[in-house]
Amino acid sequence: MALSVVLVAGVTGGGAYVWRDVHSGPESRASAPDRVRTATVTRTDLSDSRTLPGTLGFGTPHALKGTGQGIVTRLPKPGALAVRGKALYRINDRPVPVFFGDTPFFRPLTKTGVRGHDVSVLGNNLRALGYATGPATVARNTGDGGEGEEFTPALAAALKRWQHDTGQTATGTLTPGRAVVLPGPVRVDSVQAQPGDAADGTLLTYTSAAKTVTVAMDATDMGTVKAGDGAAITLPDGRTIPGTVKALSRTVQGGSAEESAQQTGPATIDVTVAANRATDLKGLDAAAVQVRFDTTTRKGVLAVPVGALVALREGGYAVQRPDGTLIAVTTGMFAGGLVEVSGKGVAVGAKVVTAS
Numbered sequence: 001m002a003l004s005v006v007l008v009a010g011v012t013g014g015g016a017y018v019w020r021d022v023h024s025g026p027e028s029r030a031s032a033p034d035r036v037r038t039a040t041v042t043r044t045d046l047s048d049s050r051t052l053p054g055t056l057g058f059g060t061p062h063a064l065k066g067t068g069q070g071i072v073t074r075l076p077k078p079g080a081l082a083v084r085g086k087a088l089y090r091i092n093d094r095p096v097p098v099f100f101g102d103t104p105f106f107r108p109l110t111k112t113g114v115r116g117h118d119v120s121v122l123g124n125n126l127r128a129l130g131y132a133t134g135p136a137t138v139a140r141n142t143g144d145g146g147e148g149e150e151f152t153p154a155l156a157a158a159l160k161r162w163q164h165d166t167g168q169t170a171t172g173t174l175t176p177g178r179a180v181v182l183p184g185p186v187r188v189d190s191v192q193a194q195p196g197d198a199a200d201g202t203l204l205t206y207t208s209a210a211k212t213v214t215v216a217m218d219a220t221d222m223g224t225v226k227a228g229d230g231a232a233i234t235l236p237d238g239r240t241i242p243g244t245v246k247a248l249s250r251t252v253q254g255g256s257a258e259e260s261a262q263q264t265g266p267a268t269i270d271v272t273v274a275a276n277r278a279t280d281l282k283g284l285d286a287a288a289v290q291v292r293f294d295t296t297t298r299k300g301v302l303a304v305p306v307g308a309l310v311a312l313r314e315g316g317y318a319v320q321r322p323d324g325t326l327i328a329v330t331t332g333m334f335a336g337g338l339v340e341v342s343g344k345g346v347a348v349g350a351k352v353v354t355a356s
Contacts, residue, residue: 038322039305039354041346046301046335047294054215054233054273056287058207061189066091067104068177070199080188081209085129085166088180088188091199097166097179099125104181110173112151120149121181122159122174131158185209211281212246212274215291219252219267224295231273234290241280243291247272296333302346303338307355317341319352 066072074090082088087095101121109119123133134154138147149155160172168178177199186206193203213233217225231243249270273291275281309317310326318326319341332340 036322036353037355038351039308041302041304041319041341041348041350041352043300043348044303044338046298046303046333046338046340048296048333048335049292049294050221051234051290051292052215052217054213054289054291056211056213056233056235056281056284056289058187058189058209058285059212059214059272061205061207063192063202064180064182064204064206066177066180066193066199066201066203068175068199070094070177072193072195072197072199072203074195075191075193075203076188078188078190082182082186082188082206084125084185085162089203091177094178095166095168096177099179099181100128100184101125101181102183105174105176105179108173108175109151110175112153112156115150116148118148119151119155122151123149123155126155126158126162129162131162133158182206210274210278211285212272213243213289213291215271215273216253216268217271219269222248222269225271225293230294232292232294233273233275234292235281235284236287236289239280240292242276243273244276245271245293246274298333298340301332301340302342302348303340304352305354306334306337306339308352309339319346322351322353 068091070091072089072091073093076088080088082098084100085097088098089096099121101117101124103117103121105118105121107116107118109122120136120138123136126133127136132154134152137150137152156172159174160170163172164170187209189205189207191204193201225245225248227245227247229245231245232240233243234240249272252267252269254265254267304319308319309329309331310320312318312328316328317331318328320326327343327345329341329343329346332342334340
């Protein structure tokens with residue numbers, strides 16, 4: 001194979017050198033400069049990454065509105081955690097315990113035989129708290145909203161036992177306002193109501209109980225990151241900790257014609273990243289951080305510094321041995337100042353001339 005070297009300049013510690021020679025043959029030689037810097041061909045992992053600013057916190061606050069009649073008599077403090085089965089606040093000096101689920105208690109559960117997602121929430125939580133509810137009878141989805149667990153005598157009896165054990169009036173029935181349904185373990189962000197307010201107003205705001213990092217990413221790049229991908233979070237003190245992409249928002253922010261006219265920037269989506277170890281964030285509740293996403297990874301490839309590439313007149317690249325021999329290479333990923341190379345005669349440990 002004939003290799004023709006194009007004009008290539010490299011910078012060494014003491015000056016510059018230039019190759020101009022044209023040679024032919026299976027292995028071509030270019031006149032090496034008097035002083036050269038060399039690098040070793042290594043086998044390594046290369047990642048195409050991008051680093052974006054992010055905000056550490058507890059996520060977007062959500063408002064919690066009370067239900068039913070009565071007067072607020074006690075409220076939690078900001079930072080308090082909601083615990084399944086435990087009271088979060090008090091109405092008319094009666095505790096309002098927390099259940100986890102996706103359907104609030106919207107009707108009185110006083111008669112057995114009714115079905116619904118609210119009954120499923122009740123049954124799931126009582127079972128999670130260790131109460132035997134008997135076999136859960138769940139109807140198939142009929143499309144009319146009537147699916148869900150049945151409020152059976154066994155479930156009512158379990159409810160009565162739980163009420164007794166937690167100091168409530170043991171009725172075996174449940175009315176709206178006597179328990180609050182939250183999406184999961186949450187943290188009280190702020191308290192909106194005061195003792196003496198009506199129970200049916202906004203009582204507080206809550207966030208996720210876990211600290212996460214929110215990153216605004218260009219909407220055009222959303223296909224390069226997915227839930228479950230790894231990420232690296234650099235904290236204000238310089239530490240870099242491992243994280244995982246938890247979710248990508250489905251809402252695109254900005255990018256409208258009006259916003260473009262105001263030059264507010266491109267359309268973005270929020271990417272939520274969580275630290276793999278919660279203890280790595282101990283002592284930090286809010287901070288500006290940097291997040292690196294490794295969007296493409298090549299494992300176990302041969303790599304050299306980018307400065308070791310020699311451009312060829314006929315196209316493509318070569319690397320040069322210290323004796324001046326040029327070896328044609330095929331390039332792959334470029335990342336972190338390195339380039340993936342392959343070709344006959346390229347092996348781990350080989351020395352190549354580099355300009356940097």
